[in-house]
Amino acid sequence: MENKNQQEHVHLLIIGSGPAGYTAAIYAARANLKPVLYQGIQPGGQLTITTEVENYPGYPEGIQGPEMMVDFEKQATRMGADIRYGLATSVDFSKQPYKVIIDEEKEITADAIIIATGASAKWLGIPSEQRLNGSGVSACAVCDGFFFRGKEVAIVGAGDTAAEEALYLSKMCSTVHMLVRRDEMRASKVMQDRVLKTSNIIVYWNSETDEVLGENKVEAVRIHNNKTGEKKEVPVSAFFVAIGHQPNSAIFKDYLELDDQDYIVTVPGSSRTSVEGVFACGDVQDKIYRQAVTAAGSGCMAALDAERYLSAKEHH
Numbered sequence: 001m002e003n004k005n006q007q008e009h010v011h012l013l014i015i016g017s018g019p020a021g022y023t024a025a026i027y028a029a030r031a032n033l034k035p036v037l038y039q040g041i042q043p044g045g046q047l048t049i050t051t052e053v054e055n056y057p058g059y060p061e062g063i064q065g066p067e068m069m070v071d072f073e074k075q076a077t078r079m080g081a082d083i084r085y086g087l088a089t090s091v092d093f094s095k096q097p098y099k100v101i102i103d104e105e106k107e108i109t110a111d112a113i114i115i116a117t118g119a120s121a122k123w124l125g126i127p128s129e130q131r132l133n134g135s136g137v138s139a140c141a142v143c144d145g146f147f148f149r150g151k152e153v154a155i156v157g158a159g160d161t162a163a164e165e166a167l168y169l170s171k172m173c174s175t176v177h178m179l180v181r182r183d184e185m186r187a188s189k190v191m192q193d194r195v196l197k198t199s200n201i202i203v204y205w206n207s208e209t210d211e212v213l214g215e216n217k218v219e220a221v222r223i224h225n226n227k228t229g230e231k232k233e234v235p236v237s238a239f240f241v242a243i244g245h246q247p248n249s250a251i252f253k254d255y256l257e258l259d260d261q262d263y264i265v266t267v268p269g270s271s272r273t274s275v276e277g278v279f280a281c282g283d284v285q286d287k288i289y290r291q292a293v294t295a296a297g298s299g300c301m302a303a304l305d306a307e308r309y310l311s312a313k314e315h316h
């Protein structure tokens with residue numbers, strides 16, 4: 001049995017087991033970097049809470065999210081990555097070798113580190129949103145909009161992402177009901193103008209969601225106007241939540257540069273963070289694309305960056 005209090009030194013440590021972390025592990029193992037990957041509390045990452053994934057290349061018939069992530073894990077294991085269950089609970093990047101504490105007990109030091117801890121969508125926090133999650137409730141219009149082609153849908157949010165997602169949905173859905181809590185949007189002027197000029201987007205100002213209605217799938221949304229108190233049921237087939245994401249970056253904040261929304265800042269065109277030898281990939285450093293394929297692509301970049309960094313260090 002593993003002694004949890006032991007200290008261990010590893011060549012390359014990968015934190016996170018979504019598409020970014022596993023892809024980094026595949027590349028790093030094949031480059032003989034002997035990667036050790038800690039999975040965190042959600043082995044497989046965000047795709048394990050979805051059903052059908054239709055936009056990941058290589059699966060012509062589509063695939064269930066959890067099944068796809070088992071494939072990723074198997075591939076990383078087959079290449080020789082050491083995949084372990086455990087959560088990074090604190091880090092010390094103040095000097096080399098960098099330290100990462102797992103489950104508040106075990107101390108790992110590493111020559112290089114790849115952070116692939118992802119992000120989580122923010123939800124409104126109403127029970128029906130949880131109950132119908134995956135049955136018409138979604139936090140990703142680009143992922144799930146296609147399933148509601150020609151249908152009426154609702155979207156909650158007022159920022160640039162919400163505006164972008166409403167515009168994206170307006171191209172495939174018959175009507176997009178956009179629910180905005182205040183009497184103005186946070187989105188940039190340009191994005192707001194585009195939304196307001198799109199004939200099949202109806203904006204409901206001062207509107208809040210009481211309940212998503214439907215037994216096994218979304219059938220309507222009940223909203224109320226927070227100025228007049230007026231209640232209304234809007235029949236829709238899907239309910240998209242676009243009120244933001246929270247990157248899982250809290251444990252790194254004292255050491256790495258984060259942006260104003262807590263995303264890890266990477267040098268453009270690379271996975272390099274503000275600390276030499278620490279790389280970041282996937283949704284924890286990407287607030288724009290947030291797709292499995294882009295996360296996987298950036299995981300590949302992180303492994304290649306780490307490989308170059310480690311080999312330069314060895315030849316010094």
Ligand SMILES: Cc1cc2nc3c(=O)[nH]c(=O)nc-3n(C[C@H](O)[C@H](O)[C@H](O)COP(=O)(O)OP(=O)(O)OC[C@H]3O[C@@H](n4cnc5c(N)ncnc54)[C@H](O)[C@@H]3O)c2cc1C
Nearest residue numbers: 016017018019020040042045046088118282283290291292
């Ligand atoms: C419901 C839903 C449906 C989606 N559908 C699609 C789709 O159809 N197509 C598509 O391309 N994208 C889809 N996405 C988006 C896609 O899931 C993400 O873009 C992708 O998973 C990001 O990958 P990632 O590797 O960066 O992080 P994540 O998948 O978020 O994984 C993060 C990993 O880090 C681990 N972790 C976090 N903190 C720690 C820690 N402290 N220590 C150790 N490990 C840690 C977690 O356990 C997890 O394994 C969907 C997302 C959701 C929520």
